[in-house]
Ligand SMILES: Nc1ncnc2c1ncn2[C@@H]1O[C@H](COP(=O)(O)OP(=O)(O)OP(=O)(O)O)[C@@H](O)[C@H]1O
């Protein structure tokens with residue numbers, strides 16, 4: 233575990249975290265720690281339990297066993313809005329945006345939750361610029377292309393100015409160019425916040441990766457740099473071998 | 477944190493048209509028509525309340541008439557006991573809102589799904605209907621007010637504020653009703669441009685996202701549901717003034733369905749649409765009432781089906797889309813304007 237960057241305090245900790253669906257152990261006894269300002273990628277084959285683990289952190293699922301601590305506060309079984317209320321920005325695997333309103337309104341709703349009217353307005357303008365959404369600010373989000381919708385969702389996370397960011401497959405379905413831009417944005421976010429990023433796209437992970445956690449059948453199999461994981465025989469067999 | 481005046485402009489234009497109509501109607505129309513109109517205005521307030529709760533809040537409440545009817549009963553019983561209408565109006569709004577708050581608490585904090593929300597609200601309405609129908613004996617009394625079972629109770633007319641002897645004439649009741657409709661229309665139109673209203677629209681669009689931004693969606697839904705019930709209660713107060721009495725029929729399945737039809741025909745996501753549809757359908761059924769060739773319910777049913785199939789968005793949103801599309805070539809200037817699509821009248 234050479235590259236583990238132990239900077240500052242632990243911001244996310246899980247102890248013995250398990251999520252069972254009937255007989256399926258989607259997440260099984262996971263001990264996980266994320267440190268302040270860290271950028272961690274979660275990888276693993278389909279059905280490895282990444283999204284389920286993620287939803288236990290965000291409050292969308294109530295874990296069967298174990299506990300979650302966010303910056304020292306136990307959040308096991310808390311409501312999603314309570315967890316978001318701690319200053320946690322979340323992007324889900326299935327895009328969750330406000331389809332019937334404009335791009336600008338989507339961002340404003342995120343900014344206004346945390347700031348007064350004036351600051352929310354200026355922050356909305358800033359984020360529109362930063363994510364290059366200015367030209368489509370008045371478009372209904374429901375009419376946008378998939379990649380743009382993903383950015384609107386990412387924009388909402390940015391507009392919250394969170395100190396912890398959880399992203400589930402932020403580059404899914406994006407073009408090459410869009411993926412590269414998303415990687416840039418994530419690195420920008422990382423200047424202010426710690427991140428957990430779930431991804432499949434190896435190239436994308438190489439663009440942003442520091443430490444990578446490999447999930448397999450609900451458990452953490454390895455936690456290391458991308459290079460070390462690529463070199464590991466077991467990891468290649470369950471995951472990389474399949475996509476190569 | 478209200479919206480800008482520009483966002484409210486269409487709302488204010490409609491309000492002005494309403495004011496002008498109010499000033500001239502009594503000198504043009506016959507007294508009979510004015511009295512009838514008061515009833516239609518009361519129903520328009522009911523439609524406005526569902527336009528808020530369903531159209532903007534995304535809460536398909538099948539029992540909006542429950543709050544309307546509770547408002548009418550609470551007003552009537554209050555006015556009989558207090559010997560005046562001033563406090564009775566307040567009681568009507570409080571009773572309906574408190575009932576909605578209690579019901580909404582179980583629905584929203586219990587995370588009842590949308591389908592069951594419709595079922596529960598309708599069931600509650602029908603329970604009220606059959607309960608109040610059974611109150612015909614002399615033992616069913618609240619203070620001095622006999623509930624009267626299926627015959628209902630006759631409602632004391634409105635009086636000038638804190639002066640129970642100054643009973644309003646039908647023409648004055650019409651003014652009060654129009655004023656209430658216009659004020660509530662502007663209030664609701666303003667409400668949906670506030671931070672609260674915009675969050676409610678966001679919840680309608682995607683509740684999960686709203687939660688993930690840190691909004692407690694249960695609280696917002698409870699809020700808009702309760703406010704909607706208060707508005708409906710004022711409709712109920714006006715209704716029993718227009719009709720002169722309140723009967724359990726206010727809680728009937730027919731009226732519950734009619735409320736939904738107004739909003740579907742007028743269009744969800746607008747306020748003026750459902751109000752206009754209420755007046756339109758009120759006069760359509762009134763004119764059909766005088767003949768016996770077509771069955772009233774049949775006509776309403778056909779209208780509903782036609783709208784669902786041909787104009788699924790409702791009249792007002794379809795007209796707005798249509799005018800926007802027509803004016804697009806000249807749209808450079810327009811695009812610069814600060815217009816959210818939800819800023820409809
Ligand atoms: N709500 C649910 N009910 C029952 N089983 C579920 C549920 N959610 C997930 N599972 C199961 O849990 C396991 C882990 O699923 P999860 O979505 O966490 O995988 P993942 O690693 O995110 O996969 P992917 O890369 O495809 O997104 C799978 O076997 C899945 O079928």
Ligand SMILES: [Mg+2]
Nearest residue numbers: 282283284325
């Ligand atoms: Mg997943």
